[in-house]
Amino acid sequence: MDQFYTAHKKRQEFSPRYHQPYGLNLMKPSQQLNSPPYSSLSAHETSFHSSIINKDPKTISNAELKNLLDQHPKKLKKMRRKNPQQQLLILIDFISTLCRVPKSTLLSVAQNKFFTLLQMPFTDLLQRWRHSSSLTENEIYMFRSIVKLVKRFIKATDANEVLPSWLLDSMFLNIIADCLTNIATSEKFLYDTNNRLLKYFTRLIETYILYQEYFDDENHSDQDTFVLLLDPILQCLTSSHYINAFTNISEDKKSMTTIEKFILLKCPSFLISYNGNYAYYFFEEKYL
Structure with a gap:
């Protein structure tokens, strides 16, 4: 969890959308690139984030996806101490991209460590929802994105060996x-x-x-x-x-x-x- 997710002490500080009503049509994280918290990204971090949201998921190659998966934990770890919001929002964008890549491309990276590391943030979301019965808007989007990715994995393969082991x-x-x-x-x-x-x-x-x-x-x-x-x-x-x-x-x-x-x-x-x-x-x- 250290690499992806930081516990958030105050919801009001964690999500710029926290005070918005639940029924509101919210922007996806990638649509907030020119507004906080994305506006505080460094040029290098902005380039990394753009490499995610500007990729057409349908045409991304196996090698390109593997490269993004390999560098993603390292990049997010560097952001962790600067701003947890950046970390979570970029992770959401990345998972959303993964949900739209071709099945064969997704399965080609199924054993990547990235998917194993999703267990900790997802576990934390489940635990805090169980205890407080609520999450922030960004956390809800994160919850949804991980479930969607897991479901896509299951539908994409007939071999349970390629599924994230933490599911079981x-x-x-x-x-x-x-x-x-x-x-x-x-x-x-x-x-x-x-x-x-x-x-x-x-x-x-x-x-x-x-x-x-x-x-x-x-x-x-x-x-x-x-x-x-x-x-x-x-x-x-x-x-x-x-x-x-x-x-x-x-x-x-x-x-x-x-x-x-x-x-x-x-x-x-x-x-x-x-x-x-x-x-x-x-x-x-x-x-x-």
Whole structure:
């Protein structure tokens, strides 16, 4: 985390967009190049940032992408002590670029250390959302970007060996489990101010559903890894939130709310997609 992300003591100081309403259409970080905090970049740092946002993701070569990935941690580390805002915003731009490169190009750099280093900032975002139930605007954008990148990785390959290993790390999954438990037991995660974060967290759960569907192979050594999420998912499905969502849903509604999609669609889908050895034991012992 030292290389990418600095804990932010005060939200007001961290994000120039913090006081803007949640419903506002915000500029992407790359659209703020001539305004703070980008205006304080040195010529060398501006050149590096331009090399990211001015690249056409669809035409970037494997070698060019590898070069950017290799130098990115070093550049951000130099910025860390100057201005954490620069660090985060440029990282967001870079991840957004990665989400748009061709699948074959993305897979060519799948083993790059850059993707391993994303675990720490993402873990920190999940932890602070779990404890405070809110994040700054830039942090929300960061959360969204990482989830989008992970989902793109899963859709791009049929070999789980090329995916970031931290996705299946037990400590990381336990943090997700804690978030699920908090959602099941607390009302604050259902407030309107949390709508986008819950939406992106739902997408994170969806990536694990996709993983289990894409790599549904009894020979995979990690097939039982997701047992860590079973009980928290079931807590959501047996919570008052589920009862309220199920009771209030109507045939006349043209679309589902974020909480309805999460608790009525994705939570059951996760259970259905789970194919580990503990499935029968878990349900028989706990719920039969």
